[in-house]
Amino acid sequence: MNTTITLIRHGETSWNVLGKFQGCNDIELTDEGRQQAKCLAKRIGNNFDNIYASPLKRARETAEIISKNSNMTVGNAVDLREINFGEWEGLTSQEIEANYSEKFNAWKNDEIDGLMCGGDLSLKKASNRATKAILEIAKRHQGENTIIVAHGGIIKAGLIGIFDLKMTMYHKILVGNTSVSKIIFDDDFNPKIETLNDTSHLVQGDVIK
Numbered sequence: 001m002n003t004t005i006t007l008i009r010h011g012e013t014s015w016n017v018l019g020k021f022q023g024c025n026d027i028e029l030t031d032e033g034r035q036q037a038k039c040l041a042k043r044i045g046n047n048f049d050n051i052y053a054s055p056l057k058r059a060r061e062t063a064e065i066i067s068k069n070s071n072m073t074v075g076n077a078v079d080l081r082e083i084n085f086g087e088w089e090g091l092t093s094q095e096i097e098a099n100y101s102e103k104f105n106a107w108k109n110d111e112i113d114g115l116m117c118g119g120d121l122s123l124k125k126a127s128n129r130a131t132k133a134i135l136e137i138a139k140r141h142q143g144e145n146t147i148i149v150a151h152g153g154i155i156k157a158g159l160i161g162i163f164d165l166k167m168t169m170y171h172k173i174l175v176g177n178t179s180v181s182k183i184i185f186d187d188d189f190n191p192k193i194e195t196l197n198d199t200s201h202l203v204q205g206d207v208i209k
Contacts, residue, residue: 001143003185004194005134006048007158008066008149010058011036012177021096022151023082023089023119028057036178036202037065043201046070049144052077052137054151062178063149074149079133080158082151083126086118114167123157123167130154131161138185155181162191178202 011033015022029037044066052075053063059081063074088096088104097104100117107114107123114123137146150158152175160169162183174197175181182194 001187003138003142003189004145005138005183005185006145006147007134007155007181007183008040008062008147009152009155009175009177009179010054010056010062010149011065013058015090016177019092019094020090021085021088021092022058023085023153024056025089026057029061033058033177034061034065037062039201040178040180041066041068044147047145048072048147050137050141050146051075051149052080052146053149054078054081054154056081056151059149059151063147066147066149077133077137077148077150079129080148080150080154083116083123083153083157084119085153086116086120088117089119108171109168111166111168114170123160123170126154127157127161127167130158134158134162134183135189138183138189152176159183159193163193173197 011029013027013033014030015027051063051067051072053059054077067074103117107116116122120126137148155175156170156173159173160167176197176199180198181196184192184194
């Protein structure tokens with residue numbers, strides 16, 4: 001029997017609007033982000049068996065909106081909190097490139113580790129953390145459909161680890177706010193991607209009213 005893990009990125013935050021690296025900063029959803037989550041909740045309904053979330057507010061609130069009409073308690077997925085970007089948190093990509101050009105370029109082009117300035121230290125470390133956490137949840141709920149609400153960075157890091165991709169793939173995957181990325185595991189836990197960055201509950205980047 002297949003096991004389904006549905007990875008959902010949280011709704012929009014003010015730092016998303018500004019293009020800032022959020023990392024472990026505990027930024028709340030905007031009103032638009034809450035509306036995005038409501039649209040996703042309407043789409044999903046009660047078609048899931050379990051739901052987990054990163055402990056950061058933006059993911060937790062998104063998960064609570066999704067689970068509001070179910071009888072399920074949102075589980076705590078501590079190891080799926082966002083990547084800690086260290087010195088880069090609170091800065092835009094343009095600011096990081098201007099002030100940390102050598103390290104930023106190395107991070108984007110390093111296929112093995114993806115080293116960063118502090119925090120989780122590398123994409124590889126974050127990928128190992130995310131992969132372990134996702135697989136543990138999948139094996140705990142074998143044969144079921146489980147939702148995990150987390151963050152763009154850690155979702156991409158998890159996908160890289162699960163599918164044994166180079167670290168540079170991190171920069172080639174898009175994961176939008178409230179997007180749905182679904183992984184199907186067979187009985188031997190071989191993974192396949194069913195959907196990636198699905199935002200069909202939103203229209204051209206705007207929330208369905």
